[in-house]
Amino acid sequence: xxxxxxxxxxxxxxxxxxxxxxxxxxxSSIMEEMMANAAKNNQIRGPVDESKSVVITSxxxxxxxxxxxxxKKRTSMISMISKLDDYSDEIE
Numbered sequence: 001x002x003x004x005x006x007x008x009x010x011x012x013x014x015x016x017x018x019x020x021x022x023x024x025x026x027x028s029s030i031m032e033e034m035m036a037n038a039a040k041n042n043q044i045r046g047p048v049d050e051s052k053s054v055v056i057t058s059x060x061x062x063x064x065x066x067x068x069x070x071x072k073k074r075t076s077m078i079s080m081i082s083k084l085d086d087y088s089d090e091i092e
Contacts (some may be wrong), residue, residue, distance in 0.1 A: 006066040015057040019071050022051050
């Protein structure tokens with residue numbers, strides 16, 4: 001399944017490792033070091049200025065203009081949809 005994380009960006013939900021509030025980055029020296037390392041390796045995408053959250057995937061780090069609760073709802077809906085039974089064969 002895919003998740004739209006804002007800024008015209010869609011990623012695979014299976015690749016998401018973590019979704020965190022952007023303010024956490026500045027409050028942790030470990031997070032700042034991780035972001036600096038990712039920036040040095042050109043692994044950061046998205047607009048920093050208008051970001052509310054950071055989505056960490058297995059390959060890249062995305063700044064998202066959507067809040068953590070909004071992204072959480074989107075991932076919850078994907079999880080719920082994937083658990084639904086498929087009755088499409090019975091409709092024919």
